[in-house]
Amino acid sequence: MPVFKTPFNGYSVKFSPFYESRLAVATAQNFGILGNGRVHVIDLSPSSPVINELIAFDTADGVYDVAWSESHDSVLVAAIADGSIKIYDTALPPHSNPLRSLKEHAREVHGLDYNPTRRDSFLSASWDDSVKLWTLDRPGSLRTFREHAYCVYSASWNPKHADVFASASGDCTVRIWDVREPGSTMIIPGHEHEILSCDWNKYDDCLIASASVDKSIKIWDVRNYRVPVSVLNGHGYAVRKIKFSPHRRNLIVSCSYDMTVCLWDFMVEDALVGRYDHHTEFAVGVDLSVLVDGLMASTGWDELVYVWQQGMDPRA
Amino acid sequence: MEKAINRQQILLQHLNPSAPSSADQNYNSALSASACLAGDSAAYQRTNAFGDDVVIVAAYRTALCKSKRGGFKDTYPDDLLAPVLRALIEKTNLNPGEVGDIVVGTVLAPGSQRASECRMAAFYAGFPETVPVRTVNRQCSSGLQAVADVAAAIKAGFYDIGIGAGLESMTTNPMAWEGSVNPRVKQMEQAQNCLLPMGVTSENVAHRFGVTRQEQDQAAVESHRKAAAATASGKFKDEIIPVTTKIVDPKTGDEKPVTISVDDGIRPNTSLSDLAKLRPVFKKDGSTTAGNSSQVSDGAGAVLLMKRSVAMLKGLPILGVFRTFAAVGVDPAIMGVGPAVAIPAAVKAAGLELDDIDLYEINEAFASQFVYCRKKLELDPKKINVNGAAMAIGHPLGATGARCVATLLHEMKRRGKDCRFGVISMCIGTGMGAAAVFERGDHTDELCNARKVETNSFLSKDAL
Numbered sequence: 178m179p180v181f182k183t184p185f186n187g188y189s190v191k192f193s194p195f196y197e198s199r200l201a202v203a204t205a206q207n208f209g210i211l212g213n214g215r216v217h218v219i220d221l222s223p224s225s226p227v228i229n230e231l232i233a234f235d236t237a238d239g240v241y242d243v244a245w246s247e248s249h250d251s252v253l254v255a256a257i258a259d260g261s262i263k264i265y266d267t268a269l270p271p272h273s274n275p276l277r278s279l280k281e282h283a284r285e286v287h288g289l290d291y292n293p294t295r296r297d298s299f300l301s302a303s304w305d306d307s308v309k310l311w312t313l314d315r316p317g318s319l320r321t322f323r324e325h326a327y328c329v330y331s332a333s334w335n336p337k338h339a340d341v342f343a344s345a346s347g348d349c350t351v352r353i354w355d356v357r358e359p360g361s362t363m364i365i366p367g368h369e370h371e372i373l374s375c376d377w378n379k380y381d382d383c384l385i386a387s388a389s390v391d392k393s394i395k396i397w398d399v400r401n402y403r404v405p406v407s408v409l410n411g412h413g414y415a416v417r418k419i420k421f422s423p424h425r426r427n428l429i430v431s432c433s434y435d436m437t438v439c440l441w442d443f444m445v446e447d448a449l450v451g452r453y454d455h456h457t458e459f460a461v462g463v464d465l466s467v468l469v470d471g472l473m474a475s476t477g478w479d480e481l482v483y484v485w486q487q488g489m490d491p492r493a
Numbered sequence: 494m495e496k497a498i499n500r501q502q503i504l505l506q507h508l509n510p511s512a513p514s515s516a517d518q519n520y521n522s523a524l525s526a527s528a529c530l531a532g533d534s535a536a537y538q539r540t541n542a543f544g545d546d547v548v549i550v551a552a553y554r555t556a557l558c559k560s561k562r563g564g565f566k567d568t569y570p571d572d573l574l575a576p577v578l579r580a581l582i583e584k585t586n587l588n589p590g591e592v593g594d595i596v597v598g599t600v601l602a603p604g605s606q607r608a609s610e611c612r613m614a615a616f617y618a619g620f621p622e623t624v625p626v627r628t629v630n631r632q633c634s635s636g637l638q639a640v641a642d643v644a645a646a647i648k649a650g651f652y653d654i655g656i657g658a659g660l661e662s663m664t665t666n667p668m669a670w671e672g673s674v675n676p677r678v679k680q681m682e683q684a685q686n687c688l689l690p691m692g693v694t695s696e697n698v699a700h701r702f703g704v705t706r707q708e709q710d711q712a713a714v715e716s717h718r719k720a721a722a723a724t725a726s727g728k729f730k731d732e733i734i735p736v737t738t739k740i741v742d743p744k745t746g747d748e749k750p751v752t753i754s755v756d757d758g759i760r761p762n763t764s765l766s767d768l769a770k771l772r773p774v775f776k777k778d779g780s781t782t783a784g785n786s787s788q789v790s791d792g793a794g795a796v797l798l799m800k801r802s803v804a805m806l807k808g809l810p811i812l813g814v815f816r817t818f819a820a821v822g823v824d825p826a827i828m829g830v831g832p833a834v835a836i837p838a839a840v841k842a843a844g845l846e847l848d849d850i851d852l853y854e855i856n857e858a859f860a861s862q863f864v865y866c867r868k869k870l871e872l873d874p875k876k877i878n879v880n881g882a883a884m885a886i887g888h889p890l891g892a893t894g895a896r897c898v899a900t901l902l903h904e905m906k907r908r909g910k911d912c913r914f915g916v917i918s919m920c921i922g923t924g925m926g927a928a929a930v931f932e933r934g935d936h937t938d939e940l941c942n943a944r945k946v947e948t949n950s951f952l953s954k955d956a957l
Contacts, residue, residue, distance in 0.1 A: 210504070211497040258500070285500065304503065328503060347506075373507065390507050415507040434508055 187476030205239025593652020598635025636894025720881025790887025794895030811934025829862020831926020856919030
């Protein structure tokens with residue numbers, strides 16, 4: 178299956194919601210600790226096992242995450258470690274990019290999520306403990322959500338309710354927000370350790386998953402979050418990112434500092450259904466294609482982006 | 494750089510599930526940031542601040558005084574050493590019992606007697622009996638050798654904190670040869686040349702490499718001028734520890750208590766015409782005079798070294814990092830050329846070029862050899878001996894190395910970040926040279942886990 182080598186350490190990979198062969202990759206030099214960053218837009222060629230780079234954008238600091246616009250097929254948003262958010266249009270010539278640089282966060286921006294239902298706005302989660310709401314056409318943020326007591330690592334829109342989202346923080350909580358409300362509507366003290374990622378189930382708007390430094394993934398029902406619906410154990414180190422499958426209700430993918438990417442079915446007792454150990458450094462970015470059932474992508478600090486079909490060997 | 498450390502810390506906490514909560518900073522798992530050799534090809538400024546660096550946290554000296562006539566003519570050698578040793582402890586608030594060794598460079602005194610005097614000086618300075626003392630003799634570079642020995646011992650892990658010092662009272666111990674000379678020396682020219690008076694080797698250097706009397710006198714004038722300016726502006730106050738002692742009036746025999754805190758050999762009004770009147774001492778038609786040779790002096794210096802990690806733990810300011818040391822051999826008949834060989838060796842060992850060096854302390858044993866070395870290495874005169882040197886301040890053989898460390902590091906501190914690397918060097922009687930490279934302690938960042946970057950083409954500093 179195709180592999181793409183990035184010059185810097187991979188931080189995030191996202192499938193385009195418009196083109197089944199297109200992906201964006203966020204990378205940062207020196208493991209994101211110091212140096213430049215680069216966003217790659219890459220394309221799988223249908224015939225050969227080669228990944229072509231369509232365009233790349235250099236940044237002055239590391240890039241920690243990217244998100245594709247849900248409304249424009251060529252627009253993507255990048256989370257930069259210097260606290261800025263940059264908007265790029267791959268259809269425009271290089272000198273017109275970035276379209277916009279939004280500098281409000283005081284510290285590293287670590288996670289982005291584009292609203293999939295309203296399609297006009299996106300969220301940014303930052304190490305300055307806040308989440309911000311943005312639209313493409315405004316120079317400033319619409320709202321700032323400031324309740325977390327430590328770094329916010331990710332934010333995720335509810336797939337059904339256009340105004341509801343969740344945020345995962347190092348303060349060991351997941352918070353549920355409604356942008357029409359002044360404060361958070363729910364606080365889930367989900368883990369004993371930092372929570373690095375969260376995601377909503379794409380078929381059940383009440384189910385949310387959280388991934389933690391405690392090596393576990395927990396599935397919660399927001400109607401009764403005293404007890405998790407399920408606890409997925411199996412990673413050897415902190416779980417960095419999780420994502421529900423857009424195609425199967427019970428399937429969830431995760432990547433971890435233990436260098437593996439895992440697939441889970443949270444409804445069965447033997448939840449771990451697949452483990453991929455193709456990365457040779459921390460696996461920090463993973464995504465599932467919305468357009469192609471079972472197409473997966475991952476990236477890590479080994480500077481490699483793998484794209485493969487579920488069930489196949491990424492290295493084959 | 495703070496940003497990078499914060500990022501590193503946040504990521505490290507992800508790997509440390511034993512910490513009860515994220516905000517808790519005191520994690521103690523087996524996982525921690527480790528150093529790797531990024532070397533010169535790191536994507537940013539060279540990063541080489543490691544916990545096991547040997548750093549200098551304090552360096553002091555006594556004033557240097559003319560032997561037999563100056564301020565220390567009636568001071569016992571141990572009373573010269575004890576004040577600088579005590580100053581190291583007092584100014585840093587270090588527990589003297591933590592010092593692993595005191596190494597004293599000293600040249601002219603009988604070996605065992607001087608070793609005993611140094612041990613006694615340590616007691617006078619307030620060191621407990623548990624702290625050992627030894628001496629080292631590499632002639633004129635003994636003080637620097639003592640500092641290098643301590644640095645090497647710290648590197649080797651023998652101890653974490655040590656003192657390198659230097660002591661010479663040329664009043665008490667004039668240069669002399671005891672007993673008879675082995676007649677075998679006549680069979681070997683090099684051995685015989687070891688017996689040459691230093692002034693004769695100076696004449697040899699001047700003659701062989703064409704250093705003129707005028708150049709030498711000019712160097713002496715410069716040395717006095719710079720030393721006088723440094724004294725007048727109070728620059729030496731940072732490094733000189735006042736010594737309370739006595740002076741005996743040679744005529745009446747009256748004892749008078751005094752505190753000596755200023756070098757007394759500096760003649761601010763020295764001029765070329767005055768020096769031109771002096772007669773050559775070692776050769777009728779020679780060029781080496783009392784005016785363009787180093788002064789015979791009494792004095793002491795001491796340098797406190799420790800591991801960087803220990804210094805940081807104790808919160809001590811890091812004056813400089815001891816980078817490299819090199820001792821080399823040269824022809825004994827022209828022993829003064831030593832620095833011209835030793836400096837490139839030490840600088841190369843530090844992975845540097847001569848151009849990288851911002852400041853030099855090159856001992857002026859004689860103007861002839863000093864001028865030769867400066868010209869041979871094509872050094873910028875503005876970088877050398879900016880506060881004068883041995884021709885004005887004096888050259889108490891064993892103490893000079895330690896004196897230079899104090900002078901160099903305090904000057905580097907004054908000059909700030911533009912002055913990153915400094916070199917100390919001197920020639921050594923019987924044909925040798927020594928040099929050491931020092932680096933400012935605050936000049937490196939603490940992050941040291943950068944990967945080697947194959948090409949720098951990805952570094953787009955102007956990227957948006």
